[in-house]
Amino acid sequence: MIKLSEVDVNLLVVFDLLYQEQNTQRVALRLGITQPAVSHALKRLRNLLGDELFERTSQGLMPTPLATRLHPAIAQALAQLQETLNRPDDFNPATSKRIFNIAMTDIGEIVFLPRLLERLAREAPGISLSTVRSQHEDLKREMEEGRTDLAIGLIPQLGAGFYQQGLFVQRYVCLMRASHPLTVGEFDLDAFVTAQHAVVVAQGTGHGIVEEHLARARVTRPVRLELPHFAAVPYIVSSTDLVVTVTDKLAEVTRERFQLAMREHPLPFPEIPINLFWHRRFHQDAGNRWLRGLIFDMFAE
Secondary structure, eight states: OOOGGGOOHHHHHHHHHHHHHOOHHHHHHHHTSOHHHHHHHHHHHHHHHTSOOEEEETTEEEEOHHHHHHHHHHHHHHHHHHHHHTOOOOOOTTTOOOEEEEEOOHHHHHHHHHHHHHHHHHHOTTOEEEEEOOOHHHHHHHHHHTSSOEEEEOOTTOOTTEEEEEEEEEOEEEEEETTOGGGSSOOOHHHHHHSOEEEEOOTTSGGGHHHHHHHHTTOOOOEEEEESOSTTHHHHHHTSSOEEEEEHHHHHHHHHHHTEEEEEOSSOOOOEEEEEEEEGGGTTOHHHHHHHHHHHHHHOO
C-alpha cells in the first residue's frame, strides 16, 4: 500500500503533464526544468507504482493501461489542490453572516459602537458584533484561540504574539452637568478638591491610573459615589452636582445628549494610547483584516 507520505506531489504534476504532452522535452519546458530531471521523475514514479506508465512509440510516450486508469483521478485531485491553495478571498462583508467578538471597555462601547453599527448597517448588514470583558491572561488565551477577534484599549499585557495599531490618545477631563456652578469661572485645583465627586473604579482596565496619579500627587476630594463602570456616569452626573474624571472621548460623545459640560482637568495626567490588537494567527484572516481596517479608517487620528 502506497502512503501519501511517500508521494512527492511534484511527481504527480510530472505524471499529469506527461499524460497531456506525451513528450519529456515539452514537459520540461512547461515546468522550467531540464529534460533529464523529467526523466528522473518518471523513473521515480515507475518505481513507486510498479509500472512503466509511459512507453515510447512512434507517436511519442503513450500511457499504459494503469496510467490511463490513474490519470482522471490524479488530474482532478491536482486541480482541487491548486484551487484550494489559490482560493479567492471568500469573505464578502456585504453578504457575510459572521459574528465578530471584540474586547473593549464600556467606554469603548459608548465611543465606538454607535458609529460602527451604523456603518455596518449600510455596508455589512449581515454581520453582528459581540463585546466581551476579559482579564489579562483570559484575554490572551481567547485571542490566541480565536474566540475573541480584536481588542481595543490600553492593554499592555498583549505583547508577544500580537499585532497592534494605534488609533488615538486619550486625555482625562472633568465632566459635570451643564448648569453646575463650576462650569463658570476658573476650574483650578482648589475648585476640584472642594467639589463633590463620583469615582469610577474600573477593575482590569487602564483607568486605575487616575486614582494612582491623584494618590501620588496627594490630592484628596470628597467622594460621594463609587461605580464599577462608566456607562451610568452621564445619567448620574446630569442630574446631580457630582463631578467625575473621565476620558475626553467619553465626555465628547455624551455631553450634548445629556446636557453636560467638560472642563479641563486641573491636574496634568499622562495621555492614554488606545490601540487595536489582534493575534498573529489571524493576521491574514480576510474577515479580521476587513474589520480592523474599517475600525482604523473610522477612528484613527
